[in-house]
Amino acid sequence: MDIFNSIPKKGITFNHRGAPLDPDLRPLWRISLILIILKKLCSGQKANSKKVQALYSLVSSEKKRNAYPVSNNALASTKPINIHFDPLVDRAVDMGIGYDLFKLDDSKRVCLTDKGENFSKKIEADSHIFTVEKDYMSQFKKSHFTDKVINTLIAGDLL
């Protein structure tokens, strides 16, 4: 068969199946991670927007996890931590509010609703999800990330 010159009878059609997407661009993934960040790293399970941004940026990235805390991996610590402020984190928080997982308190801090609390408990109880992130977070106390620590993180000034 001369495939270069033959024309299919029904014509050629292409189906667009959709574009692949990084997992951290999926609302559910990002909202869930923020949920457990609030649950495990923030006292009172609430945090201001700056803290949420900084901690999300830290916990979600393998490089940054390796670089902080310094004692964890002396070699990696020479690399500076570059904390991003990501508008998509704000978007995830907004969506989370829409799904009734987060709420904003009087001083505009993000906190967990009852539904959010229940969902975060389920995530914590499941030993198969967020294994790496949960392991990482469990080495810090809730009181570790004070405003001062967050500020030094953002400034990239680890020592």
Added chain:
Amino acid sequence: MSKLIIEQLSIRTRTSDGLYGVDIPFQDGLNVIHAENTHGKSTCMQSIIFALGLEGSLGPSRKVPLKTALTSQLRTSNGSMAQIIESKIYLQLHNGVNRITIFRSSIEEKAKLVSVFNSSTIEQVLSNRSSASKDYFLRDEGSATRERGFHHFLTGFMNISLPEVMKFNGSECPLYLEAIFSINYVEQTRGWGGILNILPTYLGIKDLSTRIIEHTLGLEVQEYAQKKQALNQKKKDAERKWAIALDNLISIAGSSKGFVSNELDEKIVKNTVVSEKSYLYLLVNDEKSSFQDRINYLKSELELISSRVNSSQVNTEKVNELETQLSKYSNLLSEQEKAISILVSDLDTSENYIDSIELRIHDVKDSLRRYKDLVRLESIGSEEEFRFDFNSCPTCHSDIDDSLLSQAKNNQTKVLGLEDNIKYLEKQKEAFDALLLGEIKNTSLKQARLTEGKSKLAETRTLIRAIKDSLIDSPRAPSRVDIKKELIIESEIDKLETAMNDEHKLKEKLTSALVEWKLASSGLNAIPHSGLSQNDWKKLKALKTSFINNLEQFGYSSNSLSDFEISQTSYKPTLNEIDINAEASASDNIRVIWSYLYSVLTLDHTTKLSTNHLGLLIMDEPRQQEAKNESFTNFISKAANVKDMGKQIIIGTSEKYTDLLEALVGKDTNLQHFESDIIKKLS
């Protein structure tokens, strides 16, 4: 021919009210024990199982499985209760050649032993006229395998062998008698729930009912399966042998800077051959040359040089010649140095490339991990209390994409679903893995070339040094360059020749691996695809015909008979390819069990092919008021026919006596009718 015939059951029970008991003789063919309910029929049936030590067929319990009528208290003729001290169960067995009597006590401590009286009847044993008995143990580990185990003895007596079967934990064990006997005994209550309804599943044997039927029908399929496994193992061994020999050959080629031609297959396939010629090649000036060609070339070179070295003539041209050579080798040196520096930077690039591929694979793996989290999260999120829907806005409920990025809704930005995205990532990982593998191979090749280049460079340097030395030598002396060259060539020839010798030895191994592989392969081809031999097919076909005929005679009506098949995997009857247990009415279910067990029992007679059936069928209450009387009559008359086949059926029933008598008219059967309690006071 029956492997086990029960000739008599005797029970002797010592009670506070004196000695009770019963003697029930059995014969070939149909035996019917008839008594009203609660008169002790089932007690007698279970006593047979108990005496044979086969209570394990019914379950894992280690307690004495006898009814209380034989273990704690017994109803006396005047209605009061007598305490039981000990019940003794005697069973007289025949295997077609020998007669034995076995005895087992109901007392917990003694129940682990079975006494066997060789060539004795129960009568002789009870009157102490028998030969001495020998005790065998039961229910402890090894009862089936150790010499003093009763089931080891019993399998020997019945002249059967227990096939090895696979357990769930991967180990092997014999198909114990407890398992085999499930097809010979139908218990009164649970037994009528379906074909092989009660199985000793606690034994942990894989596909237990299939293995039991396979063994009973004497199918060769198991043998074939084992053969297949062995042949596959052989094939794998041969493949491993081939791979090891090939690896050795590659390392031999590598040590003399050569390679193995791709004419030699990496893995054995159907048309793989090991030819006489050498598979060793090396690159000379970027051209492929076999080891043998190279040796020949080097040898002629060597001859040339040695003739020059040995000639005593003073070569006046020597200095000129040396100088030309010097400039030639100096050029070569600079070329080689250049080539090596290119190779080094090339190698560096490759190594960086490998690092970057590894990084990408790492990232893809991390994304995959996150996607698997997402799937899990989604399933938690879809639970009753949460019910997230990421495809619609939580506030205004308009459609949105499952993405944090721009929400413009058109076909171009449509996002893959989770499962599709995972598939996409997995494909990506596969692609990167393949890329990595190729690049690693590439890099190691480059490394080999670099080492080779370096050694050639060193060679050139030595030659240049030698030329320089020769230039200041006396003109009469033989050229140092020639001598050096001679040495280099000699050592190369030596290396190549050793490699070829080694190749010869390895080729023998390759050939033997190939022969083994082909033998195993043709053996595998000879095994029929379904695993069933011709005789197996005959048996299954006959089983189906006989099963359907019987069903018809017993009045099965739930489904059309032509829809029945015998499954080639479970060997049980199926209806439109599903198991029939749940399909039929209760009475038809009983007809199915009758038909199937009867067909299995008589299969050797219908096919004239031998089976491993013990030739014995014990059924407790085979009607239970479910099936119609005429069906039962048909079944009884069929069952009576087995006498001519040398088989035995024992039935316990509480059917209306007059009906039973009518059914048995003109049949050669052994009817044991009891008006009152079967176990009575003995005078």
